């Protein structure tokens with residue numbers, strides 16, 4: 018890729034260092050006549066030390082820092098508002114440089130701290146149970162805007178906290194923005210200068226773009242598929258856009274072909290909607306659909322948001338559904354809902370009016 022479109026050095030706009038990938042950074046340092054290893058030094062400052070100012074790069078001489086600062090900047094998000102849930106989930110709303118906002122969520126759970134990041138502002142898909150889907154697609158995020166979510170979340174960790182897992186499960190369909198997704202994963206997993214994460218700590222979740230599943234395998238990350246229905250009619254009513262692109266049969270065939278390493282499993286996510294897809298028959302059909310696929314199933318009781326037509330099932334209905342799936346020999350878990358009071362739970366990310374947000378949210382932790 019080399020660089021993102023807005024990374025071109027020009028007479029008027031300084032180069033955004035975060036918008037350069039490794040190759041682009043290599044070419045950028047060449048114009049100063051510097052050796053190639055300078056690129057690695059700068060990248061380490063950006064990702065491993067989260068530098069916000071070129072002057073922090075103290076392994077570059079003063080003259081080099083001045084030269085770099087004359088052509089480049091490290092523009093981080095224009096603003097960030099943090100909402101803290103009573104369960105300590107934190108929703109970060111980042112203001113992008115064009116005024117759009119994107120959301121990312123830090124989710125603590127026992128010894129894990131998961132970061133849920135977004136890949137698009139809004140979404141082209143229109144899953145009926147998802148607030149983001151009601152926004153339509155504003156635009157794809159660029160790799161540096163995905164990394165901005167990660168870096169800002171790191172900056173905001175409480176003392177002693179460490180992000181243990183990262184899920185591409187925020188706003189947007191990650192597989193509809195593959196170039197950005199791949200480059201962000203490269204920066205997250207690169208050991209010499211990136212964050213050095215194991216790909217096993219990263220999960221990409223798709224609504225079911227079957228033809229693109231194969232592009233995830235080479236990235237080495239975990240793959241989750243948002244299933245949510247057990248018949249095409251049901252899926253077409255809940256997820257019309259994606260079911261129009263790939264039917265259940267096509268999607269499950271792509272899952273069966275997916276080249277899973279021996280010790281890995283796919284994850285199927287299933288949002289439970291009261292009276293819609295939480296019947297005994299749904300549970301039975303679900304077990305048949307995934308038969309023969311190395312997988313686990315995450316049940317996600319619906320998280321309500323203003324204006325949504327769906328309701329969350331009762332605890333007993335959730336348990337009954339889980340029991341049927343478990344009896345079929347499948348590993349099935351009920352996802353704990355975190356951050357519902359700050360609209361940070363699954364399916365609750367999206368642009369509500371500022372007035373609504375001010376009214377509804379329990380606690381604004383900070384603004385910057």
Ligand code: SF4
Nearest residue numbers: 140144147150189224
């Ligand atoms: S569930 Fe995911 S794919 Fe569906 S509308 Fe929401 S963000 Fe888009």
